Amino acid sequence: MATQNEWYTVLCGTCSYILPERYQELTPIGQDAFSAVIRATDTFHDWYTLDKVIKRRKPFPEDHIRQIIYSIVRGLKFIHSAGVIHRIFGFDQACTASKDIQTGYVVTLFVHNLVFVSKRIKTFLIRWWRAPEVITNWGRYDEKIDLWSIGCIMAELILLRPVCQGRNNLDQLNKIFDLIGTPDINTINEVCAEGFHMRPRPRQNFDQLFGFQYDSQRIEPISGVSPQGRFRTKSDKNILISFTFSLITGIDLLGSLLSFDPRQRPTTEEALAHPFLNQYHSLDKEPTTDHIVDEHQDVEHSVLEWKSIIWHMIQNFVPPSWD
Known part of the structure; x- marks a missing residue:
């Protein structure tokens, strides 16, 4: 079984993904203008x-x-x-x-x-x-x-x-x-x-x-x-x-x-x-991060605008180092 540190690239539907090898048997679920959803089997059981x-x-x-x-x-x-x-x-x-x-x-x-x-x-x-x-x-x-x-x-x-x-x-x-x-x-x-x-x-x-x-x-x-x-x-x-x-x-x-x-x-x-x-x-x-400043607080956006904002936040997110 692959460890959590091993990754691979796989094409599913119209998108390419880089995933840990523990995730197998990918199946496309849905896709719109801003996102795609896939299903995968997690082979890690510990x-x-x-x-x-x-x-x-x-x-x-x-x-x-x-x-x-x-x-x-x-x-x-x-x-x-x-x-x-x-x-x-x-x-x-x-x-x-x-x-x-x-x-x-x-x-x-x-x-x-x-x-x-x-x-x-x-x-x-x-x-x-x-x-x-x-x-x-x-x-x-x-x-x-x-x-x-x-x-x-x-x-x-x-x-x-x-x-x-x-x-x-x-x-x-x-x-x-x-x-x-x-x-x-x-x-x-x-x-x-x-x-x-x-x-x-x-x-x-x-x-x-x-x-x-x-x-x-x-x-x-x-x-x-x-x-x-x-x-x-x-x-x-x-x-x-x-x-x-x-x-x-x-x-x-x-x-x-x-x-x-x-x-x-x-x-x-x-x-x-x-x-x-x-x-x-x-x-x-024991890392910390910068205090979140929500520039969109109390701002009115359409549903599509909110989807775009959230998608870009996810894309730009950098996970902390826990070493």
């Missing part, structure tokens, strides 16, 4: 979505969680540097390669979801990873909503299930507050729309819920991320011993990502610099 990984019900080691979260935040940093908010994060937008996880490198693909299988899937996809301010103060949010979604993904990697599975917006908020607790009244007044109110409830113990979990057969944890304060491990004689651990842990990062107040969540730069991700953090491998 990629799969995190959703499929989760359904295996096999716990992730802490370092795999660290690699995946680093990879996602790294890609998100590039998006945010352009002034773009991803807004709809979910497991079907994060792809990993099994071989790469084992060798210590994870590649993340961001898929712009233009097509959904069904309205029900679309609703759940948006809601379960949706930041609370999108519900409590619609229209007044910023790029920090993406950091909340990453927190949900990190929690799901630990629990192997979506952490907040609301049936509707109100139930979603209830699920969120059952997890992180109800914020103080000053935060509610500053962050939420006027008149918002929820009954008080405590925050769950993140160390117990997301921290290291053990079984009776292993010294090493079988799931979870490093908790805050002190955690327990087993000696050779199967005696439980406490060790002091750094307060800057996976739980610390997760807690900051799942802050109700978006002002308390880290930026992508701050998240990448967090000690939990420090093992992979390198500014040389």
